[in-house]
Amino acid sequence: MKGWIPHFLIVGLISIVGLSAIADAQLKPPRRNRQRIWTNPVRAQKETVKANIGESLKDIATRAAKQGEKPNIDIVFVVDGGKRMVRHLAQIEKQLVTMLNPIENKTLDYRFTLIYYQLVKGIPRVIWYPWAVDYLAIQKKLQQTRLEVGNLVTSGYGLDALMRGLNELDFRLDAATHFVVISNAPIRTSWPDKEAKNKVAEEIRTRCRQNNVHLNFIGINEKIQAELADETNGKWYPIDNNQRPMKDKRIRRGETVADKALLRVDGLFQRIAEHLVKKDTALTKTELFEMQPHRSEKVDIVFVFDYSLSMEPKVDAACQGLDKMVSVFNTAGLDYRFGLIRFWAAVGGGESTVVVTRPALKTEQVKALFRLPKTGDEHLLDAIIEGVPKLRTPEERELVLIIVTDESTSKRREKGYTAGKAIAACRNARARVYVIGGVTSMRSDSIADTFQRQVALITNGVHYIMPGSSIADEGR
Numbered sequence: 001m002k003g004w005i006p007h008f009l010i011v012g013l014i015s016i017v018g019l020s021a022i023a024d025a026q027l028k029p030p031r032r033n034r035q036r037i038w039t040n041p042v043r044a045q046k047e048t049v050k051a052n053i054g055e056s057l058k059d060i061a062t063r064a065a066k067q068g069e070k071p072n073i074d075i076v077f078v079v080d081g082g083k084r085m086v087r088h089l090a091q092i093e094k095q096l097v098t099m100l101n102p103i104e105n106k107t108l109d110y111r112f113t114l115i116y117y118q119l120v121k122g123i124p125r126v127i128w129y130p131w132a133v134d135y136l137a138i139q140k141k142l143q144q145t146r147l148e149v150g151n152l153v154t155s156g157y158g159l160d161a162l163m164r165g166l167n168e169l170d171f172r173l174d175a176a177t178h179f180v181v182i183s184n185a186p187i188r189t190s191w192p193d194k195e196a197k198n199k200v201a202e203e204i205r206t207r208c209r210q211n212n213v214h215l216n217f218i219g220i221n222e223k224i225q226a227e228l229a230d231e232t233n234g235k236w237y238p239i240d241n242n243q244r245p246m247k248d249k250r251i252r253r254g255e256t257v258a259d260k261a262l263l264r265v266d267g268l269f270q271r272i273a274e275h276l277v278k279k280d281t282a283l284t285k286t287e288l289f290e291m292q293p294h295r296s297e298k299v300d301i302v303f304v305f306d307y308s309l310s311m312e313p314k315v316d317a318a319c320q321g322l323d324k325m326v327s328v329f330n331t332a333g334l335d336y337r338f339g340l341i342r343f344w345a346a347v348g349g350g351e352s353t354v355v356v357t358r359p360a361l362k363t364e365q366v367k368a369l370f371r372l373p374k375t376g377d378e379h380l381l382d383a384i385i386e387g388v389p390k391l392r393t394p395e396e397r398e399l400v401l402i403i404v405t406d407e408s409t410s411k412r413r414e415k416g417y418t419a420g421k422a423i424a425a426c427r428n429a430r431a432r433v434y435v436i437g438g439v440t441s442m443r444s445d446s447i448a449d450t451f452q453r454q455v456a457l458i459t460n461g462v463h464y465i466m467p468g469s470s471i472a473d474e475g476r
Helices: 002-027 041-047 053-065 083-104 135-148 158-168 196-211 223-231 265-277 285-291 309-332 363-370 380-390 419-428 451-458
Strands: 072-080 110-120 123-128 153-155 175-182 213-219 235-238 250-253 256-259 298-306 335-345 352-361 398-404 431-437 463-465
Touching: 053 072, 053 083, 053 175, 053 213, 053 235, 072 083, 072 135, 072 158, 083 135, 083 153, 083 175, 110 135, 110 158, 123 158, 158 175, 158 196, 196 213, 196 223, 196 309, 213 223, 223 235, 265 309, 265 431, 265 463, 298 309, 298 352, 298 363, 298 380, 309 363, 335 363, 335 380, 352 363, 352 380, 380 419, 380 451, 419 431, 419 451, 431 451, 451 463
Parallel strands: 072 110, 072 175, 175 213, 213 235, 298 335, 298 398, 398 431, 431 463
Antiparallel strands: 110 123, 110 153, 250 256, 335 352
């Protein structure tokens, strides 16, 4: 028996080791290659957008065709002619025809032109083609350039090419002009200055405002592309499927994520215009009838403009915002007219002055009136209660009031003016009211100034805070 003991011990040890190995194999997952990256397919899908150059070109043409009743349409292609663009150039050639139906359904007076930019052995080159009324001519030029692109041809200076087009093109005053910048690389400038890119971009914005040009980008996820498109009432589209969406540009300030347009006066003007041209799909037919029984596509836009001294630094931005507003209205084909109610008072609670200029003012006239010398204090309730009834808006036109002030609403007990009476004046005039107004209080329970918030809410408008305004004195 003693001779068998070592054998039993050996067999037992082997069994224990074997069971332990099996248990370890069951408990420990197989080793994976550490270089492999596991992603959530749902999250990845949300972070990128699907590119379709044909649909992008069609959308640009559709938006251009909406400007005016029977507009002239000018389309300017600014195309990156680098080697890496060859595949995309072939797609553009094939899809150009998709632009014709939206345009020809609206007008037969349209034309195209093409600007190529590239670096040939490191030397900048811009190729400029004349206007053509036949898309086949542009298609042929695209094909010709694509076939001639060699290995030593790289992406050029897109901002410089864009600037050249804005400086040298002949713009038709009655045309809807859309630039289409197409590139799979960042847009650059050859200027050596450290801030050159921002300076050129600002000059491009100015040129676009002067000539009512809309910039569209079929490009990459680059901040400057999205900003230029947004600020000229254009649109950004992805050139390939690897791009993140850029249509909702937001910036992070500490714990707060805010829309960049809300940080600038001109951005607020554009936001109001965009909100105004949208249909009231959220309201029931009964609500629409009660609030705006005579709603139509004909609109009188009347600015209720604060003429007090504190508004002086904000006038330039307001004028730029007016240009953006006009661009949105023209794109939507809105029949609009401008009017103005100016209000101010002597410092220290003097008598109010309210000047009403009924529609129709031209855009440049409105900007000139914005820029007149400012004086004294302000009394918004006086402007509403005394000024709005004098507008006498025709039945067939909708009245929209846009209050522009950097102050809270002063109390007017000595005249018997209250927020309720001012709101009633707006409702009696069937007015929708938008407000770019002063910060009234940082306390959630404050009722110091309810007029600016309430009048926008009750009349189906929107209330915004004027960038740069200070917290109001609740004792005013």
